Amino acid sequence: MRGVAIGIQADPAISSPVVGVLRVIIDIGLEFSKFFTRLTDMICEFEDYLGPLSEHSQAADIELVEHAVVSVYTNMLEFGWKARSVFIGSNGKRRRFTSFRAFKRQHWDTFETEFMSMKQQMQHHLHVLQHTVQATHFSHSRITAQSRSSLLSIARTERREFLSWVSDIDFEEVHQTTYTKKHRGTGDWLTREPKFQEWMQSPHSSLLWCNGKPGIGKSVLSSHVLEHITAEAGLRERTAICFAYYNYRDTRLASITTIIATLIKQLCQGMHDIPENLLEIMRNARSPSLLGSKEYFFSLMEKSSEVFVVFDALDECPEERREDVLGFITEAVTMPAPHCVKIFATSRREMDITEAFLKKNVPTIQISADSVAADIETFARSRVEELGSGQHGKTLYITSDDLKEEIIQTLAQKAEGIFLWVNLQLENLCQASKAQNDEVVKEALHTLPRDLPDTYIRILERIETQSPYMRDLAIRCLAWVLYAQRPLETQELQTALAINSKCKTQEDLRPISLKVILEACGNLLEEANRVTRPIHYIVQEFLTTAVHGPLQHKIRRQLLDSKSLHKNLSLDCLMYIDLMSFSKPASHEWELLEQIRDHDLAIYAYTSFDYHIWNSVEPSSDATNKLGRLLQKDSSCLAALLQITLLSNDSTRWGSTERFRRIDFRVTPATIIYSTRLYNIPTIKQRWVGQTPPIYALHLAASAGLVDAIIRLLEEGSEIDEKDGDQCTSMYYACQNGHLDIAQILVNKGADIHARGGYFDNALQVASYQGHTQIVQMLLDAGADVNLEGGLHSSAL
Template structure:
């Protein structure tokens, strides 16, 4: 069935879902005290309708044209099931909503479902929603968990009247918006302006562009001083990428590929990969607007410098609006060239704000009809604002606290004119409140100012309610939320969207930081004791929760648990041991409570099913104390005789944890107490690997002095030097080299430390290794040198460094590809220029006879094609199969490149080129007419390539036509892929079946990594095609050449339980080992895919040996 037909069914289902939603909404809005179940069902229907709308729009778009849906496809089966269930639901609801029955009986109307029926309905709809949205949200959730809209919505909600609207009319903003004044607008505001006016500017700009530029992508990031440790460069780029992807109807293939690759290797993607994806995704929009709010609140150091560097790249393809304070030097250096505007709070905004505040009921009664006093208040505050918005917000609070007109007049005369003076004045006013109110305000300010992350109001209330020495929580001790804000006299506020409680401004945080010792001398001691007391409560004595639902229920009733578990040690490190050590030892001795805390430490946010169980098992009290770096507690536990070599389920000892943290004192203590320096931790990494990875020089020195093996390798054959080079840890690299580390050791992928530093884009690390004699011509598993690898990735800085060091520009990999071939295929224009400037041979051929022009034509990179032609590339050079660049471009549908080559005089058969352009589209008539002429034959290059293109686009009619005319079914493209391989890798069931029926070779392998059609169909997630290939006898034992994985290894690493089961049911060898010697079971256990591991074990238990192969390896068969 074609997409438009399916779209029609989905659209009908959407209408039905909306109709059901309206009926339920009528019930919930009309019936007083409508049940919570009714509201839950209403929300579920709304969510389901939103997903259906998005799906319907996609199915009607051009992107869906190549897709064909089988009657048995998941989408059609689910749509039919949804339709049946929703119709039944609507009929039942209609009994209660027809004619006058509702109007007569609405007040006594009862919900027409039992609790069980309602729950089953909600569960079913929820499953459908997940089914339609699962893959998209899995990828997006994996990318970023930042709730990017919360701050935007909260800022817009708090804006008074027309505050900030003047910004949209500024000449600078309009010039930037229209693209007449460069791509960066830097809005600068002094302290006191920033967090109010600047946030309004950011939110207004975002809102304005979103509403007026429907064709543009809009992304943003709000920095916040109170969450600076959580705002890393990875999080910023991931959040921006996620926002951009949410504005697309489907995920681009490179995003899905990165997700699959990262899942497969169990790795977090590098920032450079995320940046590249962000830039490539941005090209899918007519324009992209990026707003960065409060950039100065991004933590100074690596994060901010790397972000500023990234913004320079983004400036090329995006329009950037940045707000910040003006004085940070690094910002001035990076943004000095930008269009700039100085922002101040305008008088009209301040005046509107003050007038609105004076409408306060109490103050309005005091002022009565005294308009003169009201004007005096507004004038005094506006005149003293000096372009700041914060100062009026503090001063008006002082006015509102007065009880007579005389007090207001006297207060006006003594209003502090500086921010710090205002803060001091407010604290003095807090100090004269009744003792209980004063003490509560003091504690609230202490907690907010010193919490390790922003606290939600429920967390704060529970933290404040903890009483020393208690074993249970008493709800009667919870403070009143509204009164907390009142007691603090305007210094705190609660975000309505996120429910996070915050200080009114970051300058107040700076004030507290300066005066913390005098204002809050016992801050960390009090918070530590509250956290530990909470964790010792009997409520957590049953140990960790066994399901997500149980865990969420626990957090609902004990919202402070997660903060207490994750940060008690952070506060403990900053206070005296005597203040908490006894309580810490008591907590460590309560096994079930400790396990409950470990679950809360590791569970994180709700991103996927089973998240609550993803915490380290067998995590001892020594692991916990070490992870926080609390030396006194570690020492006390060792004195009690705890096992210093204990490993939790991922295999880490306390020494590995301390080395990863860079905790010199704890590492020294553990070594002095006999910890084994060579003990292997997480996935085979030792303490030295961990310290090198994270750049901890002092810890690395301690470990080396204690005899750590400098050449020890992990299961991927990484040495400590590999680790340090991969992450650009310059100090550790120098240290290891001084200690004699071997630079030429190769990992599992035959990469040296120089390879790792180069591909991870660390130019300084590359320079250090080269200066110390590293072999720049060393080759990895596919024969690539560092230059070849970095040219392929377009890492211009490293490429230039290598070229300046004199590396061979003509070095080739095992396919005889030069750096120029690789850079051209990747479309890396500047890298291609750099290579040509250093004399790269533009006519060099790989083993297939292809030049760089062939490779770039294959990729369709127009600007690089232009450059190569300008530099003298042979436009008509043919590869070993007689294919020219023109044929390459045409056979891959790159129309603009075809036009350029033809305009430059490229020779070619015009009818053949036309056939190639017609094959992937719905142009059977044109293809037939072309083949009926004498000018083109199915046996020549154009005819063969046309078959490949038709297979790629699932064009069954053209495939049949070409085969009937004699096209070679085994013809291969430049990558060695046949029509069958292409159709399978794209998930085209009908085309794959047709080609198999016509005798296509099912075991054909592409030339780069020896993937089979089965392997690529599995990687693409094309379950039906995988099943088809297995039914036709596809070899499940075929291994790719990178890591020696079978398709079972890949499915296991990805965590695809259904695919693993399908492969096992079709005889996949459980004992097959990859290039590292690992089985699928070992891989499942390594990446914590417990259900897959259980399935494999079950299959092994039900298996019988049927013999041995010639190599002596056991074969298994289900018995």
Template sequence: MSFGFSVGDFITAIELANKIRKEFATAPSQLKGISNEVRSLSIVLQDVEVVLPEQKLSSQQKIELHNIAKGSRNVLSDLEKLLDKYGELNSDPARVGKRMKRVWKRFNWEPEDIKELRSRISSNITLLNAFNGRLTRDNLVNLLQHQQDQECRVIIDWLSSVNYATQQSDFISRRQEGSGQWLLNSNEFQVWVNKREQTLFCPGIPGAGKTIISSVVIEHLSSRFQNDATIGIAYLYFNFRQQQDQRLEDLVASLLKQLVQEQPSVPDSLKSLYELHKNKRTRPSFDEVLKVLQSTIASYSTTFIIIDGLDECQLSSGSRRKFISEIFNLQANTGLSLFATSRFIPSIIEEFNGSASLEIRASNEDVQRYLDGHMPYLPSFVMRRPDLQEEIKNKIIKAVDGMFLLAQLHLTSLIGKKSPKAIRTALERLSTGSEAYDHAYKEAMERIEGQITDSRELAKQVLSWITCAKRNLTTIELRHALAVEIGKLELDEENLPDIEDMISVCAGLVTVDKESATVRLVHYTTQEYFERTQIFWFPYAQTDIMVACVTYLSFDVFATGSCSTDEQFKARLQKNVLYDYAAQNWGHHARVASTKKYLVLQLLKRDTRVAASSQAMTALRGNSWYREGVPAHSTGVHVAAYFGLGEAMMGLLRNGCHLDLKDTYGQTPLLLAAANGHGEVVELLAAMDGIDLNSKDNEGKTPLLRAAANGHERVVKLLLLIGGVNPNSKDDDGETPLLAAAAKGHEAVVKLLVAMNGIDLNSKDNDGMTPLSWAVAYKHGAVVKLLVTTDGVDPDYKVDSYAVIWRSSVKIPAPSLTSASSSSF
């Protein structure tokens, strides 16, 4: 039975109502009441008819509306039938060609049957008004919900731009059905998943399939608890090529983002944090995000955190150790369950000492599933020979010895073989043992060398770009990179290579993550191999990449300089897909390029191109905004200092560039070079007559303070050896170089600074914090030990909120803080 309706149902009823209203135009006063009722029904019908096309009605609403429309038509039809009872149409021949007029009978009161129809019409009007009112209220609720959803999305996107979900989709799509089931069935995993506050550490050799196993665990948890809103699931995939997105604050922000977006609304604590930083256009600190993350985890009954590839977490400034420590602190405070994978790295294994552990190795069953699924990629004669297929599988399974990646490489090496004999010969030469990967990669490169010239050159271009790029490239970015023609002033899209061709010539060493559209080497070990052998396979890669980037940034499209609005800048980024990468990284490639450095100076002398590239170089990332424009007065000498381009800097100085020219942020070339740790350029600039060694930027920070805060030991040492540098200079927050270095845990820099004559060991910032108190607050044990054993450091510092941390850090009993100098770590 159908309960459908159409707008036509209302049009029919409206037309009938209007017809009847016209008939009532000359009706006696006793019928004015029903005439008005018909008029009201007509108006309400029209009101509903107007809004219907914009509505998405539920099934129940459609049934309700169908019944109301039907009732309205019925009562109007019944009323039309009564018209003949109380009046007749005048058929006077003199009125031929004119509308016939109804002649009404006369009566003294309203007939009973008319009263009954009035009641029915009134009832339909009430139903229609109620329905229309509910639609209006629903629309208002939906509008408010949409606005709230939009606000939530803005806040969630502001937290982090990294999307680990696309990586999860890529990894799980590569899994053969049933792979990893051995881990899900293991006693260790069952204990981990069924009890709170559990840790399961799963180390494995390179290429054992750790990342695929992590994706299997995430998929299992997501499926098992998909209908349980009290369970939180968040995960991280560490990648050595994405360390710019994997700072400590980025990691905790990403975990928070995943947990929040599964909740019906954004927590008030996160809304407050967003509002605090939105107007200032600043990013929240690690501690701020960590606090909100802890409260969010606590809102779930159980939270699972999965971390893949801890060995690929950056080591600078003790980031990996601190991250692991903070995750364990979160676990202690919230009862979360942690699953982590890593290579066999002693320092990481030590961190998980005492935790449940289960080694990840590619099982023979998983390897066989993979080989079964990929057998069709081999020559057709293999598919006609079941015996040969079994021989291939047995030989590869025996050779890989738990290294899943090796099975992939070995199978790929058989593609293109022309006969069963060629297959068997290759099988006899399969590499095994600790050097297996190097042998497999070398054989793959030898196959590439054996291709025709164009294919060989394309493969080497692809491999060199992926190996040397500072971050992962998208497929379209790499296509544009390879299409750049030296000396041209625009990109010819007819020169874009096809991604399928680019992958096919690389002998299985390159893969595309379809969800994220990024192109990468098949494994971390592939990257390590090419880093060791780059000088042999593509010795001029850095130069070639630098030339391509400089050529791209010199295109005519950038001749107008920087964009004046966010909209223009975003449009430029979208239209020129290599612009972002080239602007942010060309100088890093130029710094290590071996030839053609004259091109660098040519670019830096072109002010509008410098302005255009600097805009993308300094644009904020991971936020819902960009910096409009570019720092005024940001010239070639600033960019050379930022990237540490010594030769280019000398060339610019010979042309008479202003040494102490400041950009909008008050940064001089010396300050930029110091902040980024470029000792050669710092030494060059510091030796120039008349340079201001203590120039301050808009935050009051000097070159020494910036270098100290960023842990650049060599630069700090250089600056301290130069007379005239003030080691106690304070910024707008009262921070000194020693305070900054101590707060960041840079032990080597702290050691240099405390050895300086005249250094203020107990300087206080605007919050009354000293170097020692900041070191304690951030739990930098080595720095705390160094400071408390340094003569002149006052241990009687601000202790209120840090006393507990202090005592645990220096291992002294409360309340004798003054005994710290004799404590051991």
């Protein structure tokens, strides 16, 4: 505080409010002990600025000096006010929080960023003071101030743009959703484990693997570990934290480049200045997938003295892609000093993960039933209390305290460490308690299913006994959730379930309430991050894995009949497309977005109807008839259908449609067949494909990934380097959409890899932008010129 004292001597009249503010901040820091050290460090940093003020005041006009001193003190008052706002709400009351990480992210991290700006402003005021004392360059100082303010604004805007551009995956939201499932007092056994303590405190890079059976609470433990790391190390200088939650339904996470790009985004969020080499990639309008390189991640690590990384549910990464992430993890922790990377990973004991970690002698903590026994009882007690008071819209109606304690102890003793089992039994007991008779609840308690499979069978039996409407709704909903080409957002699912043969116009669609959907499905589903999905990975496994005996319930058999379900889903998609009735294609991308803005299921139905028809092997007569009527529409309607079909299935009605194409040629039924998987269905191909291929058939087949069609068209003499209305070749579309096998066939047949045309000018540039590294390597091996200039980014480089 010596620097503050010196500043006070410069002019006591204006300093006293600052003294009071600093005392308030120190008092607050004592209450929020984890922030005390950082707060006092911030206060001490003012010493660098206040000392020189005293010296200048001895040799300059006091009025001018006082103006500069007031500016500095204004910054200090602003610091005090904003620091107080971190911990004290607008109502004057102390902020409370359950998640340290959420509090830090929502309140403290913003303050940290603002503190850096305040420091820069104080530095600026010292510059102004120096010019004032010299009585020269005053106007220059003002211009400089405006220039610096403008530069700061530009830098902040570019920072926001970069963080939005580099990855759209929000693991922070996943973390908060997961952490809210944790109950107070649970999970602490893990952070007290000697192996965990050793890993946490080690000055060297290290990996800790935590494994356990399904449903034992690994993801919630991961969220607890992340909160613990953030609370213990998140405020340290040059310490960085990043994390990834794998989800088997999110196909984006299968790519290690996507995971690394998202980790890089998180590291950059913790930096005041984003490295220039990363910004250059965005400025040059290149693909963010280029940042998904471990070299970029390792270079960012060098800017921190310590990096913590949490990986949850490694087993939910597709087995064929797991080698990439396991290699990345083991390489990261074996890099030589000065790198210090500490990785915490959870998974089941899958063979490949076990072998990879055993080879490296990775320290392991196995989550056993005994490990979490106390947590299970705490969880059961907490949930019974919540349900007893009717929280979250569900109520456990019991009057006897003895029965309440019996429920808690019975669940704790029979759970065998499975939190999910406890939760599902409480759902069942809530149902039984609707009779508001303790004896009925006690009887249900004494006949609990012994494990998760038995529990699921009970739930399916309960679904079976519902009204015909609710039972059919459950089966349709589970079919969509289990067999959709990608996870449906809740709005998409609600619309899909509203489709029926009575719908004649869009106005007839009546989206079904999410509450009704979850109730119909026996609470086997949940909504998380705007997507309705199974409550756990093992629910999906149970419903889609064939078994024999009593576990083969009638509804389960229906859900295992994927061909029949795909027939139903294909018909739903075709009925929805029929309701849309777009009469002509859009002329511009914005016009197309406007067309589909209010149609929740449009992108999915148009880009996936062929996926469901193809997976049904032989389409139903209803689907065949509906498809026939669709293909018999005039060329303009078919052009509108084709235009949306060519979009990426990952697109949303709000998102980018970079695959937008103007359809300025005649579209026939055969055009649609060559653009979709329908080409691979013999009965459909025989009916709608004539002897003469439609215009641009090779381009459309290359875009759709139809290997057989490409081979046939080339054998029949299609011009391999023909250009369409956008001046693109079939090679361009194969490379844009990532179809390596087709690109290789075209190269082998002599396609011109340097053909010019399209938004990205050439095949190498579009493949590079889309992040299709194998295609890029194949093109380079074939002699592609990396310096070929043209297109959006000038060159592939």
